[in-house]
Amino acid sequence: MSNLENILAKADENQPEALERLFELLRFESISTDIAFEEECIKAADWLVAQLNDIGFAASRRDTDGRPMVVAHSGGEGPHILFYGHYDVQPVDPLDLWDRPPFEPAIEDTPKGKVIRARGASDDKGQLMTFIEACRAWKNVTGELPGNISIIFEGEEESSSPSLVPFLTEHAKELKADFALVCDTGLWDYDTPAITTMLRGLVAEDFTITAANRDLHSGSFGGPAINPIRVLTRILGGLHDDTGRVTIPNFYDGVPVVPDDIRADWAALNFDVDGFLGDVGLHTPAGEQGYSPLEQIWARPTCDINGINGGYTGEGFKTVLPSQAHAKVSFRLVGTQDPAAISKAFRQYITENLPPDCSVSFHSEDHAAATNLSVDAPEFTLAREALSAEWPNDAMFIGMGGSIPIVGYFQKILGMDSILIGFGLEDDQIHSPNEKYDLRSFEKGTRSWVRVLNALLG
Amino acid sequence: MSNLENILAKADENQPEALERLFELLRFESISTDIAFEEECIKAADWLVAQLNDIGFAASRRDTDGRPMVVAHSGGEGPHILFYGHYDVQPVDPLDLWDRPPFEPAIEDTPKGKVIRARGASDDKGQLMTFIEACRAWKNVTGELPGNISIIFEGEEESSSPSLVPFLTEHAKELKADFALVCDTGLWDYDTPAITTMLRGLVAEDFTITAANRDLHSGSFGGPAINPIRVLTRILGGLHDDTGRVTIPNFYDGVPVVPDDIRADWAALNFDVDGFLGDVGLHTPAGEQGYSPLEQIWARPTCDINGINGGYTGEGFKTVLPSQAHAKVSFRLVGTQDPAAISKAFRQYITENLPPDCSVSFHSEDHAAATNLSVDAPEFTLAREALSAEWPNDAMFIGMGGSIPIVGYFQKILGMDSILIGFGLEDDQIHSPNEKYDLRSFEKGTRSWVRVLNALLG
Numbered sequence: 080m081s082n083l084e085n086i087l088a089k090a091d092e093n094q095p096e097a098l099e100r101l102f103e104l105l106r107f108e109s110i111s112t113d114i115a116f117e118e119e120c121i122k123a124a125d126w127l128v129a130q131l132n133d134i135g136f137a138a139s140r141r142d143t144d145g146r147p148m149v150v151a152h153s154g155g156e157g158p159h160i161l162f163y164g165h166y167d168v169q170p171v172d173p174l175d176l177w178d179r180p181p182f183e184p185a186i187e188d189t190p191k192g193k194v195i196r197a198r199g200a201s202d203d204k205g206q207l208m209t210f211i212e213a214c215r216a217w218k219n220v221t222g223e224l225p226g227n228i229s230i231i232f233e234g235e236e237e238s239s240s241p242s243l244v245p246f247l248t249e250h251a252k253e254l255k256a257d258f259a260l261v262c263d264t265g266l267w268d269y270d271t272p273a274i275t276t277m278l279r280g281l282v283a284e285d286f287t288i289t290a291a292n293r294d295l296h297s298g299s300f301g302g303p304a305i306n307p308i309r310v311l312t313r314i315l316g317g318l319h320d321d322t323g324r325v326t327i328p329n330f331y332d333g334v335p336v337v338p339d340d341i342r343a344d345w346a347a348l349n350f351d352v353d354g355f356l357g358d359v360g361l362h363t364p365a366g367e368q369g370y371s372p373l374e375q376i377w378a379r380p381t382c383d384i385n386g387i388n389g390g391y392t393g394e395g396f397k398t399v400l401p402s403q404a405h406a407k408v409s410f411r412l413v414g415t416q417d418p419a420a421i422s423k424a425f426r427q428y429i430t431e432n433l434p435p436d437c438s439v440s441f442h443s444e445d446h447a448a449a450t451n452l453s454v455d456a457p458e459f460t461l462a463r464e465a466l467s468a469e470w471p472n473d474a475m476f477i478g479m480g481g482s483i484p485i486v487g488y489f490q491k492i493l494g495m496d497s498i499l500i501g502f503g504l505e506d507d508q509i510h511s512p513n514e515k516y517d518l519r520s521f522e523k524g525t526r527s528w529v530r531v532l533n534a535l536l537g
Numbered sequence: 538m539s540n541l542e543n544i545l546a547k548a549d550e551n552q553p554e555a556l557e558r559l560f561e562l563l564r565f566e567s568i569s570t571d572i573a574f575e576e577e578c579i580k581a582a583d584w585l586v587a588q589l590n591d592i593g594f595a596a597s598r599r600d601t602d603g604r605p606m607v608v609a610h611s612g613g614e615g616p617h618i619l620f621y622g623h624y625d626v627q628p629v630d631p632l633d634l635w636d637r638p639p640f641e642p643a644i645e646d647t648p649k650g651k652v653i654r655a656r657g658a659s660d661d662k663g664q665l666m667t668f669i670e671a672c673r674a675w676k677n678v679t680g681e682l683p684g685n686i687s688i689i690f691e692g693e694e695e696s697s698s699p700s701l702v703p704f705l706t707e708h709a710k711e712l713k714a715d716f717a718l719v720c721d722t723g724l725w726d727y728d729t730p731a732i733t734t735m736l737r738g739l740v741a742e743d744f745t746i747t748a749a750n751r752d753l754h755s756g757s758f759g760g761p762a763i764n765p766i767r768v769l770t771r772i773l774g775g776l777h778d779d780t781g782r783v784t785i786p787n788f789y790d791g792v793p794v795v796p797d798d799i800r801a802d803w804a805a806l807n808f809d810v811d812g813f814l815g816d817v818g819l820h821t822p823a824g825e826q827g828y829s830p831l832e833q834i835w836a837r838p839t840c841d842i843n844g845i846n847g848g849y850t851g852e853g854f855k856t857v858l859p860s861q862a863h864a865k866v867s868f869r870l871v872g873t874q875d876p877a878a879i880s881k882a883f884r885q886y887i888t889e890n891l892p893p894d895c896s897v898s899f900h901s902e903d904h905a906a907a908t909n910l911s912v913d914a915p916e917f918t919l920a921r922e923a924l925s926a927e928w929p930n931d932a933m934f935i936g937m938g939g940s941i942p943i944v945g946y947f948q949k950i951l952g953m954d955s956i957l958i959g960f961g962l963e964d965d966q967i968h969s970p971n972e973k974y975d976l977r978s979f980e981k982g983t984r985s986w987v988r989v990l991n992a993l994l995g
Contacts, residue, residue: 302839
């Protein structure tokens with residue numbers, strides 16, 4: 080057997096223990112957005128440091144103003160690769176929609192095969208562990224780690240990564256590599272691996288509209304007193320026109336027209352719209368008129384309301400005219416749309432539409448431009464071939480609706496491109512109750528990294 | 538001196554002991570919404586029974602599934618009057634905002650005169666005691682109670698009156714009178730008494746819009762997947778047109794045009810809009826264009842969003858496309874607007890504006906028609922004249938933006954109208970910390986009832 084075949088066989092042989100290790104990581108309640116779970120994040124980071132040191136990396140926990148980073152180096156020769164994943168997870172609410180405790184992982188049989196059920200199973204603990212397990216199998220067989228690898232695991236990916244840019248900036252020399260491998264994306268479909276080369280950017284806005292200085296009784300004040308929920312719904316209700324286009328002035332500046340040949344390629348992918356929507360209980364594509372769902376997700380910007388609240392929302396009824404109303408609104412960006420300009424235009428739009436006696440305060444900002452990676456680099460071809468060898472179908476270069484801000488940071492701060500490879504599936508329910516990761520994704524993911532590392536560094 | 542003058546003098550003479558009696562009642566912690574205070578409610582009811590029996594009523598405590606009623610009859614001849622008040626009070630939290638213990642009443646000097654400070658001083662213990670003290674003075678002077686009076690004191694007014702309709706229905710024959718006197722409202726201003734004759738009705742709707750069968754990631758699904766918050770805001774944002782009119786078809790059916798002479802009367806009241814709004818931090822009257830604030834509150838229907846929530850509303854940001862969005866919407870009704878028709882039209886409006894893949898469920902309904910008491914009845918004129926004789930200014934017939942459900946129950950179940958007379962002031966801070974009742978309200982309130990009883994039954 081070749082070295083590659085031996086390592087792949089070893090990875091398979093390691094699977095039972097690999098799964099136990101993943102379960103250990105999944106048991107940490109490493110929710111980064113809530114300070115109450117800070118200790119759990121630290122524990123998860125320490126656990127990763129120990130795992131990496133155990134297989135020969137020089138790994139350490141690097142504390143930040145927020146959750147710690149984990150950084151490791153193999154110390155080998157040749158092209159330098161930086162691998163990225165994140166150990167933090169999304170909050171778990173609403174907890175009552177989970178079929179089992181989110182931090183007590185288990186293997187479950189499903190009609191589509193065995194799955195690992197837990198918060199973070201797919202996003203991103205299961206994914207990052209595929210890489211560690213690939214390195215472990217490599218080390219088991221060859222006695223050495225594969226080439227010159229550095230690793231960074233982040234603990235704030237699900238909470239806007241406040242420490243990431245300062246950390247990358249401060250440690251640029253240590254972390255800069257020839258290119259990055261990022262494992263936080265998905266397969267194209269069950270049998271088709273993918274390298275994601277187009278990512279939408281993000282602008283997130285969190286704001287409060289205030290009217291009266293206290294909550295009022297709607298009997299005494301209903302009519303003359305302005306209701307901030309009504310103001311909010313009227314403004315938000317006007318963010319789209321009847322065709323689904325965003326109404327904010329100049330919003331579409333920098334949105335490229337997709338060339339006809341690319342559109343034709345995408346059409347040839349036979350994207351299963353019915354399956355995609357049907358899986359989540361929907362049937363009718365919504366969104367901007369005149370664009371296919373795939374084009375909407377990959378190549379069109381969107382505006383969504385991610386959260387809203389105001390007034391009395393408990394059991395029963397309270398005829399209150401609240402003093403305040405809140406909303407969280409985010410934009411997905413494409414092409415060269417400028418996040419700062421979009422944020423400014425949005426805030427201006429809100430402010431200009433406020434009636435008298437209302438004020439608005441904006442609480443946060445989160446900006447990331449869209450990413451368009453150059454697939455002409457040879458590493459992309461090598462990685463694509465390696466993935467194609469592992470999976471039933473050849474690997475595809477695809478787009479993705481979400482943002483992975485790390486890609487932009489790596490470009491801007493470390494001057495390197497990222498190859499985005501991951502093994503998640505659309506039905507993994509990341510960010511939702513009952514998140515899962517296919518056992519097959521974990522197994523073939525590990526094998527995929529063995530092949531990719533062999534192709535790039537072997 | 539006439540009988541009336543003698544009784545008024547006696548009422549004044551009784552004041553020191555009357556105040557002591559009120560303080561005894563105020564010391565009961567009769568919070569009806571919290572079961573922990575049930576015993577205190579029973580004690581307050583028993584105390585009232587004893588007081589009423591003491592002055593010659595045949596009074597008894599009537600237990601219900603909730604807090605007890607107090608019912609009393611004078612057994613006299615002539616027109617039969619039913620007097621209504623409630624002995625239960627609002628909760629007192631936040632306790633740290635009270636300047637003194639809420640159930641340890643005291644007389645305090647304020648720049649505007651002496652006040653009785655305690656929870657329930659104004660709402661409604663101080664008010665109901667004005668009537669008892671009027672009856673006592675009458676009895677002291679004449680040896681008899683004034684005519685044919687029944688009394689009902691409720692103990693659940695501040696907790697939605699769950700026992701009221703069953704009790705009125707079961708004891709309709711005993712309680713039915715020619716008309717009711719209800720003491721739970723206020724003066725128009727410091728020197729101007731009022732009889733409230735117009736009360737807005739209420740329709741309350743609590744509903745949920747559901748789209749996907751689970752929360753989705755806005756990166757993966759933003760665009761093709763419908764967002765129920767966006768649907769909700771668009772629908773709610775369309776409930777009013779640019780002039781503030783409600784857009785639901787046929788909503789204004791049954792809304793009377795206020796005659797020019799009444800509008801002129803209201804204008805002559807010189808309602809202090811700047812003070813009314815300024816007190817809560819507002820300056821610009823909102824609401825339906827073309828109507829004064831007073832007309833909006835008394836004579837125009839409104840639609841308000843009392844609560845809204847959906848998606849992620851915690852700290853930080855979560856780019857979720859939620860499965861559901863919720864809202865609570867209420868309508869204040871006037872004239873002969875039909876609550877059932879409004880509810881139906883609203884639900885139809887929501888349903889017809891739902892895009893594909895969205896469904897709506899309605900969780901509750903709460904209907905009360907507006908009340909317009911016929912001020913042509915001679916009792917209204919007599920009561921108005923009696924009040925005018927007591928206070929510096931003549932009494933006004935006024936409207937009120939809120940609902941007093943008892944008035945509707947008396948009409949529907951007992952077939953009688955109510956005369957709403959009370960002596961509270963806007964600054965009494967009912968339902969808030971540091972509730973007070975002007976000592977003058979207590980004294981002149983007692984004298985007012987002597988005059989009203991004399992006019993109606995004397």
